[in-house]
Amino acid sequence: MMHLTDLRRGSSAPVVTALLLSLLCVAAGQLFEIRYGLNIWDEGFLWYGAQRVTAGEVPIRDFMAYDPGRYYWVAGLTKLLNVQGILGIRVAVALFQWVGLAVALWMVVRNTTRRQLLFVVIAAITLWMWMFPRHKLFDISLSIMLVGLVAWWWECPDLRRHLGLGIALGLVACFGRNHGAYGFAGCLLAFAWMAVATRRLPSTTHFAAWIAGLCLGFAPIWIACLFVRGFATAFWESIAFLFEVKTTNLPLPIPWPWLVSSALPLDAQVRYLLVGICFVALLLYPVAAAFVLWRRRARGESFDGALVATVCLAVPYAHYAFSRADVGHLAQAIFPCLIGCILFLSGAPLVRRGVGLACMSFASAWVVWPSHPIVPCITSGLCKDVTIGDDHLMLDPATASDIGLIHQLVSNYAPRGRAFITTPYWPGAYALMNQRSPLWEIYATPPRTEAFQRQEIARLKAADPGFVLILEFPLDNRDELRYSRTHPVMFKYVQEHFLSVPSPNPNYLIFRAPDTSAVGSG
DSSP, X not given: OOOHHHHOTTOSHHHHHHHHHHHHHHHHHHHHHTTBOOOTTHHHHHHHHHHHHHTTOOBTTTBOOSOTHHHHHHHHHHHHHTOOHHHHHHHHHHHHHHHHXXXXXXXXXXXXXXXXXXXXXXXXXXXXXXXOSGGGHHHHHHHHHHHHHHHXXXXXXXXXXXXXXXXXXXHHHHHOHHHHHHHHHHHHHHHHHHHHHHTSOOOHHHHHHHHHHHHHHTXXXXXXXXXXXXXXXXXXXXXXXXHHHTOSSOOOOOOOGGGOOXXXXXXXXXXXXXHXXXXXXXXXXXXXXXXXXXXXXXXXXXXXXXXXXXXXXXXXXXXXXXXXXXXXXXXXXXHHHHHHHHHHHHTSOHHHHHXXXXXXXXXXXXXXXXXXXXHHHHHHOOOXXXXXXXXXXXXXXXXXXXXXXXXXXXXHHSOTTOOOEEEXXXXXXXXXXXXXXXXXXXXXXXXXXXXXXXXXXXXXXXXXXXXXXXXXXXXXGOGGGSHHHHSHHHHHXXXXXXXXXXXXXXXXXXXXXXXXXXXXXX
């Protein structure tokens, strides 16, 4: 059967189809889920950053942040579309998700026929299901875009596409330097594959064009380093800190499928088993897929460069999943593997194709659907309608209670815009009240030096906060990750200079400034 790539090489039909189908999936997802849930930890990190960029601050320099691209995307679109608040943030992120999913579907559509419409639709739904958590949709979409870029380059690796690949990779790094590093590694693997396949290395001119493109694409960061006061120092310090802590994330035990506990309920056992299989697949896919493609090449069979791209990007992205082995990070790293499996199935015989996709979709739903924000509300029936600014959200009781606590503490101890501190995990509290954090470190997970803590104490003194709320519990059940252990100097200062007040949660330590009235219990 002839493929769409044979019928419509150079046609815009696959692009249009992918864009429309992606728009349908993303719009439907937003329609049902946009008002459900709020993560004042990680989603709050993005929300606060976008809010401060709108106020004129600079990411990394003025507050702890990811690379600047995502914040300017969100701030620019929310202003352009005149949508504010957390729902506006989600709309802006969803537009980036639309582009990312469209790139994935472009690779699928051009490898299928019109008779495979149902296959494409189910593949689209499967890919969409894996696009969570929503505050990480930039990272997920960037991984997809890198696969699409290498696939586009593979079709015609001339001077123009080497330059374009480099520019795009540089722009990706502006949204996340880790994605720039993964993309760089993936491109080198693709170059090596091409060199072996053609029995010659890329020309010096082509390689130079790629490097020049990298520099051009990363130009926003270089320009900021040169012309934005203080940004260069903060940027290089953020890189040096990664070498200081010697890790990119807080590791978790790998959920290998053979470690599933019989003490778990049956549905949890099945989910644990499937999650473990996914982690195994991240390691097996690039090896198995490379072997299959190499055999096809030896037999003189043709194959889409997108398959090569999935292999080359699956290798570095496996690092991301294993750096913190939970379902959320699995979802952010699985797309090269996921797209590759769908592409292989698209060329399989009808029965194998149907059974394979059905199994993949069923397993995906079992693994990821419980993590979608609408599911806990529907299954428990306990979610509450909470108003945040002009937005109405449906929140679980714990989150609703935390937001109520923040409002109560602000009313009691930091009224009329007075500064306050919530640390280490609630940057969303500042965004909730549309206030600036007195501290640079808005997400204080890793241990910090005494010198750094002294700098933060100086910022605290200057801001004169009305209260300090410390979430004092062992993250990942590790006592060494309690705030009192990671930031002992700061913790001691708060204890000595603020007054403890009763807290509704033993893990929430609340301190008020001495000059505030002891109104309420917090």
